[in-house]
Amino acid sequence: MIGNGAVIAADVAPVLEPLTAATGIFAWIWLLIALPLVGAIVLLTTGRWTNRFGHFIGVATVVIAAILAIAMLIEMMGRPADARAFEQTLYSWVFAGQFQVDVAFQLDQLSMVFVLLITIVGSLIHIYSIGYMAHDPDRRRFFGFLNLFVAAMLLLVLADNYLLLYVGWEGVGLASFLLIGFWQYKPSASAAAKKAFVINRVGDVGLSLAIMLMFVTFGSVTFESVFSSAGEASDSTLTWIGLLLLLAAAGKSAQFPLQAWLLDAMEGPTPVSALIHAATMVTAGVYLIVRSNAIYDRTVFAATAVVVIGVITMIIGAIIGSAKDDIKKALAGSTMSQIGYMVLAAGLGPVGYVFAIFHLLTHGVFKANLFLSAGSVMHGMNNGVDMRRFGALRAVMMITFGAFMFGYLAIIGIPPFSGFYSKDKIILAAFEVNLIAGIAAVIAAGITGFYMTRMFTMTFLGKARWDDDAHPHESPAVMTIPLIVLAIGSLGLGASLYYWGDIVEWLAPVTGYESRPIAISTTLLELITLATVLIGVAIAVLMYGRSVPIQPPQKVSVLTTAARNNLYDDATNDIVAVRPTWYAARFLVWFDNRIVDGAVNASAAFVGGASGRLRRLQNGFTRSYALVMVIGVIVVFGVLALVGLS
């Protein structure tokens, strides 16, 4: 096979690269973030003035940022491997006693690939959106939000400390909320936005706690000082930090058990689903784990937890994706599953970090490709998403069909498409570490083959099951050109990164790399994987190749029903979190109203009532007061007599 040991880099320990001050072109790191941020500010504050040409501003800022990023990449590639990390300090942000945080950026190999993914895929999706959102009255606002997202995501990956990363982390969360709920007049969209926001909060609490714990333990929150002194912290502290970071990653990357928001997030416009909920933002969790490799390398428990979460999500995402008739939700399930792969790889340690990022890059491209193709299909089908109403679209939208097919072949891992290289490396790495994880990864690959084939067949092949008023047509060039570019990426990115781009050696200085011997030959393993995928494909072809009922069949297996209901994640959340919280809130309201307020009100009523009666003594008659005075004098005399003033 192609990938068979062709390039096996030597083991590289994760080293702490010396950060060099950013000079030359790298002095413009801040501009990467500032460009889309300015775009967002302009688009969101100028109102109707920029309605006509606002989308061009939005596209221009991201494209210029992409060009700048490519220039930086070229410059970086020209430098030796140990001089590829740069830092730029803008100003001192927080200086409260010991707590010193700068607004500072760190651009190293890991950040670089993320910057490239965000800006290039972002540019393509921006361009695509010009066509996709052409008829939306709020297109300017849409581009403003997209630019805001790009700025926040770049801040996230460029930050040189956890606190600044947290700013970007919350920024992408905000942009995600705004874009999921972009059509806020749809109750489902606003509900989905709220759901995403609330579930993300759970993860964000994990991140903030992790940052606090880091500050308490290490006295600093910069990557450099945290990682250099990670070895000095106790095991339990590191484990806690690792688990809290994992919680954060699970929230942002829709990993089990915080995965419920991603499927609903498909309420947003399709470019949003492609950019935020497939290619970039949901991979922030993987970035966080890989970036924090110095912590996970030292805590087996947290790393194992990462693997377990990854495996679970990988499987349930694939199962959900297999049962959905909504093309975007099926793709969302697939995204969960693929991110599960990445998290699994990230949990494997130095064996997997590189491949997690590798798969993240290829996935970012081919999943964006798939989503944009799906968006193109919806664009031609009156925004319909039900795959049972598609079919036989190959003839009417050839470019979309071709692009989708490239993405399809990439995701199921057919050589030489890009998914093959990245996913096979993860499966291989899983087998190197743990047999069960490896087998699970192979099975998930088989399910991937099934659901992607199902999706592909139902949408483009078979008989036409269109609505009566559907007139499918190919999308305009502004949408198809990005599709073509992404399709080429789906085809060639994996091989080119692996062989020509040398991704392993590129990332190894940051993440470390090692390979371990495994029992069976890698070739055999690749064959087994491929065979499993093909079995999945065959089953799908058998089931959906000939006829697809327009109404979803009701007599289905328990597993299918469960998968259609997202494996009951909403019900689980309801039972585990929502209802207890609700009852607790009800109880607290009752407690506050009855007990707390009751005590306060009762004492107030007592004082009020008593004073209402006591004030009757103030009858206005001076002579009564004199009488009372005499009583007082008598009492004083009596007391004096009692205490014995003889």
Place this chain on the structure above:
Amino acid sequence: MNPENYIVLAGVLFTIGAIGVMVRRNAIVVFMSVELMLNAANLAFVAFARMNGNLDGQVVAFFVMVVAAAEVVVGLAIIVTVFRSRRSASIDEPNLLKY
């Protein structure tokens, strides 16, 4: 005769004055009862001065008289003012300052 007879007499006069304050409604009579109480106290002071053998008691009695004179002046002015507005010298009349 015992010197404390003076004191007992002072007590009796003071008591009568106190009862007068509590029972009588005419503000001027009440005032006179107060004067009676002050006079009773003065008698006690004078008697104490004699018992103790120094003049401080008499000085205090003197001060009491002066202060009582001042008090009478102001008090009667108040009574006149109240009488002017309410046409009454009853001490029960100005009873608006109540619950």
Place this chain on the structure above:
Amino acid sequence: MIEQIGTGEAVVFWVCAVLSVVGALGLILSRRAVHSALWLALTMISLAVLYIANAAPFLGMVQIIVYTGAVMMLFLFVLMVVGVDASDSLVETIRGQRWAAIVLGLGFGMLLTAGIANALAGVGMTGLDSANSQYGGNVEGLARLLFSDYLVAFEIVAALLIVAAVGALVLAHREKWQPKLTQRDLAIQRVRTGLHPGNQAPPGVYARHNSVDTPALLPDGSIAEQSVPEPLRVRGDLRPVDTAAITETAELAAGGAADGPVEHPVADDPGSSPGEGR
């Protein structure tokens, strides 16, 4: 040095004590405020005697001059302002006040006297002879104390007296908001009201019966209803008027009959109108 009380002083004490208690009781039992004031004066004079008996001649004189003279005079003066005739109702208006006051007052008095008597039992009397004679007399001794040990208190009391005097002036003063009305102003005011400006005509004028039921006649001969007291008018008890007199009056008013009063018959019955006979 224990001073014993002589018989003479005992007699003085008992007489004055009885008088002062009677005066005090009279004070609170009198219905009229003036009587109360007089009873109080009796008590005060008795107390002045007792002061003198207690070797306090200066206080005794001050008691008579200041208290009985000035203060009581002030009381009487205010009583005259308020109204000397007013006798108070002794009916109690606050329920239970009188009995509570008497019981409590007596209890209080008993506590007081019992306590003092108990405390003073066996205490001898030093006497003031030496203290009085130290500076040449009671007045000199008091002056010595007042202007040395009690100087500050003395000055403060002086200030208090001035403040009290000014305060009384302020309290009793009635601010005049309008200029004083002259006779001219009053006349204008009276005419402005539109009512009859002069005196009302008294009844019985121009009438044979000089009694209140005979209405007066106006210069034009008409009857002045207002001249008869209202109750009579309402009852219709107006005595009929001699019409001849009316006519004569009218003529007089017209300037016709200037040759003296007209003879007209006089009715025998004073109850009927003399004009009816004609």
